[in-house]
Amino acid sequence: MHGNSMNTSVRNNLKLLKKRDKLKNRLGGYDASKTTEYNFPKASSKQLRDIKKKMKEERRNWWFNVIMLTLINFTFVAIIFYCVIKYIF
Secondary structure, three states: OHHHHHHHHHHHHHHHHHHHHHHOOOOOOOOOOOOOOOOOOOOOHHHHHHHHHHHHHHHHHHHHHHHHHHHHHHHHHHHHHHHHHHHHO
16 A cells, blocks of 8 residues: 555656756746846935835835724624624524
8 A cells, every 4th residue: 555655656756847847947947056147226225214114104004904904894794793693583
């Protein structure tokens, strides 16, 4: 029994190797000797602080929206649940 599962595992791994060749020419790739160069613009420390502040504000707004929508949904579900329970009994 155990030999059969081992054969299945080896066969599945061989199938994965065939699919790996399709991904070789993707961004990043599998070739460790080839490095990708990025040309990032130079930024001053003030610009980086402004970006950091903007990102924090966006994250704060996003979390506020998530919490508010969650509360509204729970309230709506609770009201529906209350109405159904009241109607049944």
